[in-house]
Amino acid sequence: xxxxxxxxxxxxxxxxxxxxxxxxxxxxxxxxxxxxxxxxxxxxxxxxxxxxxxxxxxxxxxxxxxxxxxxxxxxxxxxxxxxxxxxxxxxxxxxxxxxxxxxxxxxxxxxxxxxxxxxxxxxxxxxxxxxxxxxxxxxxxxxxxxxxxxxxxxxxxxxxxxxxxxxxxxxxxxxxxxxxxxxxxxxxxxxxxxxxxxxxxxxxxxxxxxxxxxxxxxxxxxxxxxxxxxxxxxxxxxxxxxxxxxxxxxxxxxxxxxxxxxxxxxxxxxxxxxxxxxxxxxxxxxxxxxxxxxxxxxxxxxxxxxxxxxxxxxxxxxxxxxxxxxxxxxxxxxxxxxxxxxxxxxxxxxxxxxxxxxxxxxxxxxxxxxxxxxxxxxxxxxxxxx
Numbered sequence: 188x189x190x191x192x193x194x195x196x197x198x199x200x201x202x203x204x205x206x207x208x209x210x211x212x213x214x215x216x217x218x219x220x221x222x223x224x225x226x227x228x229x230x231x232x233x234x235x236x237x238x239x240x241x242x243x244x245x246x247x248x249x250x251x252x253x254x255x256x257x258x259x260x261x262x263x264x265x266x267x268x269x270x271x272x273x274x275x276x277x278x279x280x281x282x283x284x285x286x287x288x289x290x291x292x293x294x295x296x297x298x299x300x301x302x303x304x305x306x307x308x309x310x311x312x313x314x315x316x317x318x319x320x321x322x323x324x325x326x327x328x329x330x331x332x333x334x335x336x337x338x339x340x341x342x343x344x345x346x347x348x349x350x351x352x353x354x355x356x357x358x359x360x361x362x363x364x365x366x367x368x369x370x371x372x373x374x375x376x377x378x379x380x381x382x383x384x385x386x387x388x389x390x391x392x393x394x395x396x397x398x399x400x401x402x403x404x405x406x407x408x409x410x411x412x413x414x415x416x417x418x419x420x421x422x423x424x425x426x427x428x429x430x431x432x433x434x435x436x437x438x439x440x441x442x443x444x445x446x447x448x449x450x451x452x453x454x455x456x457x458x459x460x461x462x463x464x465x466x467x468x469x470x471x472x473x474x475x476x477x478x479x480x481x482x483x484x485x486x487x488x489x490x491x492x493x494x495x496x497x498x499x500x501x502x503x504x505x506x507x508x509x510x511x512x513x514x515x516x517x518x519x520x521x522x523x524x525x526x527x528x529x530x531x532x533x534x535x536x537x538x539x540x541x542x543x544x545x546x547x548x549x550x551x552x553x554x555x556x557x558x559x560x561x562x563x564x565x566x567x568x569x570x571x572x573x
């Protein structure tokens with residue numbers, strides 16, 4: 188193993204930028220040196236060099252990959268339309284580990300191609316979900332220790348802001364659905380969903396090109412139901428709220444894990460708030476107990492006792508991903524303990540299952556047969572029927 192891993196950073200100022208601080212994921216790691224940054228925007232590239240201390244910089248990421256011998260690369264842009272080309276190019280260039288921003292891909296076909304390239308070239312890949320967050324990890328430990336009994340059902344909710352529905356699902360639902368798989372500790376068997384526009388059934392006219400390069404989407408409201416192999420069920424909903432208080436909308440972003448003897452609630456991912464309710468069902472009033480907040484001072488506070496900022500928490504969370512990625516490389520094994528590329532594809536399959544179920548108006552089974560965007564398929568079918 189090299190004494191120091193040479194790392195590259197791919198950003199795109201104005202088209203996804205550098206995600207949620209992914210460009211600083213290598214900071215504080217003594218065995219990683221940032222060798223290069225690639226960004227087609229000159230000003231953005233210069234700023235990234237200043238932030239990261241990169242010794243080389245490129246306007247084109249393919250030039251960076253061909254001219255620099257890199258061990259690790261962060262694929263940072265939030266805009267998902269660039270991810271497949273970037274990840275595949277990294278794998279083909281011999282990069283040993285990739286840390287990729289979410290959402291992972293636009294379609295399951297893209298995700299399949301990305302993972303196939305990584306497997307072909309023995310490249311490990313991790314994706315920036317929140318599974319490494321200490322509050323998620325502590326909740327999982329409490330569940331494994333039996334605090335809420337057997338997990339029976341998981342409910343999760345979108346942020347309910349202007350992105351409610353399909354956009355909320357692809358941008359923020361990635362975190363929540365990854366958490367659902369983490370806590371269910373199983374794979375999905377089937378799903379059924381209902382997607383709406385302003386409370387009515389979708390029509391072809393509601394299909395539109397989503398923001399941030401996500402591809403065709405439709406609907407500003409949705410509800411979905413998943414069944415896992417071990418019998419755990421999960422629900423997801425995202426509807427626009429009239430609330431203007433952004434703090435309240437952030438609080439809605441989260442999930443509840445219902446067990447046979449209690450409930451855990453995770454709020455405000457990735458900052459972290461965790462609550463425990465000591466009974467299987469929540470009822471109004473306090474006759475059956477009240478919610479107890481569980482805090483993690485070592486995560487919430489810096490060593491000097493001051494609260495950690497959002498940026499600091501993102502950076503620490505990202506650093507954990509890189510550490511786990513390096514460990515997988517050194518041990519010559521799959522990425523574990525954080526979200527792997529296979530986990531990210533499974534999350535994207537849950538997202539696509541919601542839209543595929545709406546298109547077919549039926550239950551859909553996993554793995555999905557349709558690996559394309561369901562709304563592309565719907566449009567083509569409608570055009571052929573004319």
